[in-house]
Amino acid sequence: MQTTNDVTFGVTDPIFEIRNASVTFDMERGTSRVMDSVDMNIQRGEILGVVGESGSGKSMFASALLDAIPDPGQLSGEITFRPESGEEIELLQQSESEIKQIRWEEIAMVFQGAMSSFNPTMTIGDHFEETLDVHGYDVDDGMERGRDLLSELYLEPEQVLHSYPHELSGGMQQRALLAMSLLLDPEVLVMDEPTAALDLLMQRSIIELIRKIGQQRDLTIVFITHDLPLVANLADRLGVLYAFEFVEVGPANDVLTGSKHPYTRALLNSTPNLHTPREEMRPIEGKSPDPVSVPDGCTYHPRCPMSDDNCVAADPPFQAGSGATDHQAKCHYIDDVNEAVPLNLREVHNE
Amino acid sequence: MRYFVKRVGQSLLTIVSVVVFTFVMIRQMPGGPLAYIRAQVMQSRGADSIDMAELSKLSVDYMNYSVNDPIHVQLFNYTAQILQGDLGRSFNYGEPVGEIILKSAPWTIFLLTISIILTFAIGILLGAVMAYQEGERFDTAWTGVSMFLNSVPYFVAALLFVYVFAIQLSWFPASGNVASNLDSALTPQYVSSVLYHATLPIASLVLTGFGGIALGMRGNAIKEIGEEYIRVAHLRGVPGRRIAIRYVGRNAVLPLYTQFMISVGFMFGGSVILEQIFAYPGLGYYLLEGINARDYPLMMGIFIVITVAVVACILFADLTYGMIDPRVSDEASREAY
Ligand SMILES: Nc1ncnc2c1ncn2[C@@H]1O[C@H](COP(=O)(O)OP(=O)(O)OP(=O)(O)O)[C@@H](O)[C@H]1O
Ligand code: SF4
Numbered sequence: 001m002q003t004t005n006d007v008t009f010g011v012t013d014p015i016f017e018i019r020n021a022s023v024t025f026d027m028e029r030g031t032s033r034v035m036d037s038v039d040m041n042i043q044r045g046e047i048l049g050v051v052g053e054s055g056s057g058k059s060m061f062a063s064a065l066l067d068a069i070p071d072p073g074q075l076s077g078e079i080t081f082r083p084e085s086g087e088e089i090e091l092l093q094q095s096e097s098e099i100k101q102i103r104w105e106e107i108a109m110v111f112q113g114a115m116s117s118f119n120p121t122m123t124i125g126d127h128f129e130e131t132l133d134v135h136g137y138d139v140d141d142g143m144e145r146g147r148d149l150l151s152e153l154y155l156e157p158e159q160v161l162h163s164y165p166h167e168l169s170g171g172m173q174q175r176a177l178l179a180m181s182l183l184l185d186p187e188v189l190v191m192d193e194p195t196a197a198l199d200l201l202m203q204r205s206i207i208e209l210i211r212k213i214g215q216q217r218d219l220t221i222v223f224i225t226h227d228l229p230l231v232a233n234l235a236d237r238l239g240v241l242y243a244f245e246f247v248e249v250g251p252a253n254d255v256l257t258g259s260k261h262p263y264t265r266a267l268l269n270s271t272p273n274l275h276t277p278r279e280e281m282r283p284i285e286g287k288s289p290d291p292v293s294v295p296d297g298c299t300y301h302p303r304c305p306m307s308d309d310n311c312v313a314a315d316p317p318f319q320a321g322s323g324a325t326d327h328q329a330k331c332h333y334i335d336d337v338n339e340a341v342p343l344n345l346r347e348v349h350n351e
Numbered sequence: 352m353r354y355f356v357k358r359v360g361q362s363l364l365t366i367v368s369v370v371v372f373t374f375v376m377i378r379q380m381p382g383g384p385l386a387y388i389r390a391q392v393m394q395s396r397g398a399d400s401i402d403m404a405e406l407s408k409l410s411v412d413y414m415n416y417s418v419n420d421p422i423h424v425q426l427f428n429y430t431a432q433i434l435q436g437d438l439g440r441s442f443n444y445g446e447p448v449g450e451i452i453l454k455s456a457p458w459t460i461f462l463l464t465i466s467i468i469l470t471f472a473i474g475i476l477l478g479a480v481m482a483y484q485e486g487e488r489f490d491t492a493w494t495g496v497s498m499f500l501n502s503v504p505y506f507v508a509a510l511l512f513v514y515v516f517a518i519q520l521s522w523f524p525a526s527g528n529v530a531s532n533l534d535s536a537l538t539p540q541y542v543s544s545v546l547y548h549a550t551l552p553i554a555s556l557v558l559t560g561f562g563g564i565a566l567g568m569r570g571n572a573i574k575e576i577g578e579e580y581i582r583v584a585h586l587r588g589v590p591g592r593r594i595a596i597r598y599v600g601r602n603a604v605l606p607l608y609t610q611f612m613i614s615v616g617f618m619f620g621g622s623v624i625l626e627q628i629f630a631y632p633g634l635g636y637y638l639l640e641g642i643n644a645r646d647y648p649l650m651m652g653i654f655i656v657i658t659v660a661v662v663a664c665i666l667f668a669d670l671t672y673g674m675i676d677p678r679v680s681d682e683a684s685r686e687a688y
């Protein structure tokens with residue numbers, strides 16, 4: 001078995017390089033480590049899907065990419081952002097005013113719960129103008145671009161801009177928010193469960209729009225969800241979060257059809273068909289770990305059918321096993337996984 | 352629009368009911384207005400010669416209706432006169448009630464305007480600061496103080512102030528609205544005398560009122576600060592000051608608007624006792640004078656004016672809230688307020 005400590009994951013032109021990034025909260029019962037020494041590379045122009053169960057740290061990862069961990073959380077480590085032109089930027093070394101410029105101009109974010117992303121006493125248009133204004137953009141030009149974006153997202157620009165948030169449906173608010181996130185023409189768009197509150201049909205159509213817009217604008221998209229079937233059709237690569245760290249990273253198709261980590265396999269096996277709505281998904285057995293005291297060794301060992309003493313004693317590094325090096329997992333026994341936890345997936349649609 | 356018509360209709364109905372109710376109630380009182388007029392006539396003319404025509408003329412003059420008419424005609428005439436702005440003539444002062452009201456209402460309005468502005472200005476500012484300092488010493492201390500002050504009735508504060516600052520310490524006058532030796536003109540002496548006389552009444556309303564507003568503002572603002580769109584606004588680069596004013600401040604103040612208009616009405620009612628305590632010649636003072644002297648036209652006139660003012664404030668608040676706060680633009684949700 002070949003052990004690589006290479007965490008570039010085959011990424012050749014990284015727009016983001018994340019090394020040893022941790023997020024901690026000081027709590028009464030101890031330090032809560034809700035992101036645990038995460039390493040990740042994000043390829044320029046790709047759609048990276050990030051999946052994990054609820055509480056696994058997905059939103060923390062998203063916030064970390066904008067250095068926007070909610071107070072009183074502490075973010076440490078290195079996050080290097082390489083814009084298309086210009087110097088590379090150490091995100092965590094920036095002053096408050098510098099980071100304010102990077103956010104939304106270079107890296108924008110669509111949040112979990114679009115419904116509450118707009119101030120209810122301002123029209124959508126007010127939000128657009130305000131965003132352009134505080135970043136010193138020409139408001140007239142910017143609003144022109146905003147109107148184009150809204151049309152591209154199949155919205156009636158004038159009507160939407162004059163509406164208050166509550167006058168729009170959930171799907172319309174979601175698309176208006178998408179338009180606002182692209183208003184300053186960012187290079188990266190981080191989307192944290194952007195479709196969670198929408199019905200299935202609306203989810204699919206938004207996913208299509210995201211794919212289209214991403215291609216047109218050379219956008220790097222980080223798409224976060226607990227809904228594996230949802231990203232399966234969208235993402236170029238997948239990262240699987242378990243217990244506040246990535247446990248498997250690789251090209252979407254490889255991760256879905258030849259998962260190297262037992263957790264990913266359990267996740268896939270709990271989804272009988274990638275088109276099954278998440279309501280019908282069965283959860284994986286066992287409890288997800290507590291961020292104050294994660295298990296020693298491999299964090300998955302209490303739930304892993306393959307775990308042994310070695311797993312309890314030592315935390316496995318990322319490794320590729322005998323397969324391709326751009327597809328890695330944190331497991332001591334990668335090459336045995338296929339036999340021990342066979343995938344019962346019948347069809348995969350990753351077109 | 353249907354809502355508008357409905358609300359205006361409701362308000363008019365309230366006012367008419369109050370007029371009818373006072374009309375009936377006063378007639379039912381022992382020694383009602385008729386007895387009063389009769390006694391007056393008897394006093395001036397000697398005991399036996401009660402001329403019905405004379406009585407009728409007097410009652411029309413004072414009360415706006417003739418005692419010789421059937422009751423429904425009386426009520427009709429009375430209401431019709433009121434709608435034309437004729438509130439009758441005061442028994443006690445001999446002047447038309449309308450003139451007494453015109454003379455006294457500005458003083459009440461002056462007191463209430465300053466009190467309400469101060470109450471809300473202090474309450475909103477304090478509440479906002481408390482919300483931003485949630486859980487810190489400043490917040491806990493002022494939450495306690497606000498809760499205490501809010502539970503003190505304004506008239507208790509008024510009595511206490513009169514006793515301590517007017518009677519014991521003689522820092523402020525115990526009665527009146529302006530020093531009696533000054534002519535009413537906009538001279539510095541006159542204005543400062545007016546403010547001097549108004550200090551204690553205003554202080555008793557403001558000190559017992561701002562706590563409630565501060566607590567309301569604090570609660571609203573804390574809820575706003577925790578909203579997702581505040582976080583999004585920060586990430587969009589909106590400066591903190593703008594977020595504090597345009598997002599947190601505005602969204603937290605708007606729901607207080609209804610409370611604002613209602614407290615205008617409430618204070619109108621409160622002015623009756625307050626002005627009595629400070630012998631401050633406003634509307635409320637004359638109302639109580641009227642009641643004590645059984646001056647029926649005066650008491651009814653002022654009562655009706657106060658009722659109309661209260662109902663109008665609430666109606667205005669109701670009808671304009673939807674324009675001010677976009678969150679309540681559809682009629683269904685507005686009904687809840
Ligand atoms: N403000 C906070 N203080 C302390 N712990 C927090 C805070 N916010 C989140 N956490 C903890 O951090 C961990 C990761 O949270 P995160 O929100 O990233 O999960 P998630 O994967 O996005 O879950 P979900 O699918 O529910 O959104 C959770 O265990 C959560 O309890
Ligand atoms: S390291 Fe051990 S416990 Fe962890 S996933 Fe692999 S087999 Fe399971």
Ligand SMILES: [Mg+2]
Nearest residue numbers: 058059112192
């Ligand atoms: Mg989340």
